[in-house]
Amino acid sequence: MNDLLIIVVHGIGVGAIFALVGMSFNVVFNASGILNFAQGNMLVLGALFAFLLLPTQPDLLRWFILLPAVAIGLALLLAVQGYVTLLPLRSSVEQHSWLITTLAASVIIGAILLIYQGSAQQSVRSPFTAIRFMGVRIPATYALTTGLALFWFIALHIFHTRVLTGLAISALSQDLDAARAAGLRVRRLQVTAFAISGLIVGSAGFVAAPVMAIANDSGITYVMNGFVAAVVGGLGANLGALVGGVLVGMLSLYAAYEYGGEFQNLVSLALLVVVLMVRPQGLFGRQAARRV
Amino acid sequence: MKTLRSVRGVSFIAALAMAAGAASAQPAPIKAGQFLDITGGGASAAEAAKLGIDMAVAEINAAGGIAGRKINMISADTQTDPTVALGEAKRLVQQEKVELMFGPVISQVLIAVLPVVNEAKIPQFGATGSEAITPQAAPYYFSVLINAESQAKAMIDQAGKVLNAKSGAIISDSGAQAKSFVEAMKREMEARGIKLTGVQEYQYRATDMTPQLLTLKRGNPDTLFLFASSGEDAGNVLKARDDLGWDPKVTGNYTVATFADAVIRVAGKEALHDTTGLNYTAFTYCDANLLPKPFGEFVTRAKAFDAGKAGRLSLPFAAALYDGVFVLKEGIEGSGKTDGPSVAAWIEANGAKHTGILGPLGATPASHFLVGPTALSAVYPDRILPGGLQQRFGCK
Numbered sequence: 001m002n003d004l005l006i007i008v009v010h011g012i013g014v015g016a017i018f019a020l021v022g023m024s025f026n027v028v029f030n031a032s033g034i035l036n037f038a039q040g041n042m043l044v045l046g047a048l049f050a051f052l053l054l055p056t057q058p059d060l061l062r063w064f065i066l067l068p069a070v071a072i073g074l075a076l077l078l079a080v081q082g083y084v085t086l087l088p089l090r091s092s093v094e095q096h097s098w099l100i101t102t103l104a105a106s107v108i109i110g111a112i113l114l115i116y117q118g119s120a121q122q123s124v125r126s127p128f129t130a131i132r133f134m135g136v137r138i139p140a141t142y143a144l145t146t147g148l149a150l151f152w153f154i155a156l157h158i159f160h161t162r163v164l165t166g167l168a169i170s171a172l173s174q175d176l177d178a179a180r181a182a183g184l185r186v187r188r189l190q191v192t193a194f195a196i197s198g199l200i201v202g203s204a205g206f207v208a209a210p211v212m213a214i215a216n217d218s219g220i221t222y223v224m225n226g227f228v229a230a231v232v233g234g235l236g237a238n239l240g241a242l243v244g245g246v247l248v249g250m251l252s253l254y255a256a257y258e259y260g261g262e263f264q265n266l267v268s269l270a271l272l273v274v275v276l277m278v279r280p281q282g283l284f285g286r287q288a289a290r291r292v
Numbered sequence: 293m294k295t296l297r298s299v300r301g302v303s304f305i306a307a308l309a310m311a312a313g314a315a316s317a318q319p320a321p322i323k324a325g326q327f328l329d330i331t332g333g334g335a336s337a338a339e340a341a342k343l344g345i346d347m348a349v350a351e352i353n354a355a356g357g358i359a360g361r362k363i364n365m366i367s368a369d370t371q372t373d374p375t376v377a378l379g380e381a382k383r384l385v386q387q388e389k390v391e392l393m394f395g396p397v398i399s400q401v402l403i404a405v406l407p408v409v410n411e412a413k414i415p416q417f418g419a420t421g422s423e424a425i426t427p428q429a430a431p432y433y434f435s436v437l438i439n440a441e442s443q444a445k446a447m448i449d450q451a452g453k454v455l456n457a458k459s460g461a462i463i464s465d466s467g468a469q470a471k472s473f474v475e476a477m478k479r480e481m482e483a484r485g486i487k488l489t490g491v492q493e494y495q496y497r498a499t500d501m502t503p504q505l506l507t508l509k510r511g512n513p514d515t516l517f518l519f520a521s522s523g524e525d526a527g528n529v530l531k532a533r534d535d536l537g538w539d540p541k542v543t544g545n546y547t548v549a550t551f552a553d554a555v556i557r558v559a560g561k562e563a564l565h566d567t568t569g570l571n572y573t574a575f576t577y578c579d580a581n582l583l584p585k586p587f588g589e590f591v592t593r594a595k596a597f598d599a600g601k602a603g604r605l606s607l608p609f610a611a612a613l614y615d616g617v618f619v620l621k622e623g624i625e626g627s628g629k630t631d632g633p634s635v636a637a638w639i640e641a642n643g644a645k646h647t648g649i650l651g652p653l654g655a656t657p658a659s660h661f662l663v664g665p666t667a668l669s670a671v672y673p674d675r676i677l678p679g680g681l682q683q684r685f686g687c688k
Contacts, residue, residue: 261504
């Protein structure tokens with residue numbers, strides 16, 4: 001029983017990272033219909049900044065100063081990526097060149113990391129003391145990623161329901177053409193959505209750095225699990241990403257515990273297949289009418 | 293006047309003829325392909341390998357070459373990509389017509405190019421560890437790396453004879469070499485009467501090994517056998533063990549010892565308590581005042597050759613590749629030929645006579661891994677001297 005509780009706590013911590021990537025998928029998807037497959041490597045970039053900027057000795061003040069700075073840096077980078085992605089598109093929902101563009105952005109980031117640091121993996125020591133739970137030490141980072149996921153979930157909810165720009169972005173997810181006809185500056189709002197997703201993955205990468213593998217090829221793990229979290233929860237639904245991420249995290253760790261480490265990655269993909277078969281719109285997704 | 297011109301002309305022609313004669317008396321250089329994974333995943337190991345090979349070639353050429361023939365090195369980068377490697381191997385063999393090949397350091401890269409080098413019967417050595425690279429699959433290739441089976445035998449020796457362990461659990465990554473290791477461990481544990489209480493694996497670059505360790509903890513083993521392919525992975529296993537407050541003795545592999553800096557970076561020095569790793573005995577010491585001379589001299593030469601690289605690269609790994617070049621040299625000079633069958637047969641029969649940095653080597657028709665379990669020692673991973681020497685287990 002103790003073992004299972006430890007697995008649950010670790011699963012929530014790991015799953016929160018996937019949930020954050022899932023929410024960043026949703027922000028861009030709701031505004032543009034684009035799935036940004038560069039999110040995994042953007043998360044790794046956030047972690048890389050933590051590696052480069054944090055001192056080897058714990059320094060909480062610097063950590064708190066750098067957290068928003070890195071998030072803003074990634075937001076600017078994502079805004080540029082979003083602008084370049086959207087530039088050739090007449091309509092982001094009717095053309096699909098974004099698939100190549102976002103994958104290309106991911107490949108480019110991976111290649112830059114390879115050139116910069118080779119295939120070596122970097123690691124960051126957490127400035128926070130581990131938490132004692134049932135006689136074992138739990139990395140404080142897991143508490144922080146869980147808190148950050150909840151923070152972004154609430155912040156996005158407020159943004160989309162109470163802030164004018166957020167309401168306008170929500171309108172894009174309803175009907176792009178109607179939003180354009182109503183006078184909304186669609187392209188600018190879509191780039192803003194990319195920037196907000198940058199704030200999420202930038203802060204997530206920085207906070208999660210001590211429990212991440214910071215390497216040129218580790219982005220794929222995070223983007224895959226984040227994507228599964230978003231789809232299992234229901235694309236576009238942030239509550240779904242939150243629940244989906246935690247579900248993926250807990251199930252994958254439980255599979256490793258009960259059946260062996262070789263099942264760890266398999267189980268998240270199996271979950272995706274099962275959910276798509278039973279409930280294609282995801283756990284919290286809405287069924288949408290489709291023009292035929 | 294006319295006679296003088298004739299004398300000058302005859303003298304000039306005679307001088308030209310003498311120069312041409314002298315040139316033809318100089319043996320043609322041996323073309324050797326430096327076939328390394330300079331970019332991509334194998335880059336960090338290949339850079340150290342290149343340093344060792346470059347040093348050996350420079351020293352051999354300065355001393356007159358192999359059987360009087362200077363080595364003319366032609367470089368190729370596999371990019372750690374089997375497809376690229378195949379193209380580069382064809383270029384070296386078919387266009388450049390190399391007679392020897394040095395490298396690679398990645399098993400799957402070598403496996404991809406074997407049809408090309410086997411057909412051309414090129415003698416070759418590298419630093420690969422896959423059990424799939426047998427003398428049947430690669431008859432003219434030798435490896436200076438320790439294979440999984442040798443590591444398993446040495447780790448069982450350490451656990452059984454030194455630590456008196458009666459039971460053990462295994463944790464490894466999911467790579468091909470690790471799977472060979474697990475199979476070898478199961479055989480060895482059964483043969484030595486050590487009870488296997490559990491086996492777990494993790495994916496490369498996984499950062500949370502808590503579930504795997506919780507499972508293994510249930511079996512209550514005396515020792516935990518750890519086979520990692522990167523120092524970071526090993527560090528994450530040891531960090532998870534520490535976080536769980538679980539303290540079985542950890543018997544680690546070659547990676548745990550030679551990439552101890554990465555282990556410490558991830559887990560901290562404190563996580564290495566009750567942990568041993570494996571290293572070539574040639575790169576270990578007992579008394580800091582009595583260091584192994586061949587490796588010490590190699591470090592001095594490496595610093596003189598390229599101080600920058602010597603300061604940041606793994607010199608034990610460079611030394612292993614350095615020795616490999618000399619093994620091939622001895623094979624060519626001993627057999628009097630450069631073709632793969634002759635050189636391989638000579639090394640199989642006489643490799644044990646090699647006296648280099650690595651100490652006693654040995655290859656047989658059944659195994660072309662030059663380093664066996666007897667050339668390995670258990671070490672304290674965190675007791676490292678500048679240059680990379682590690683203190684052997686049991687030494688104060």
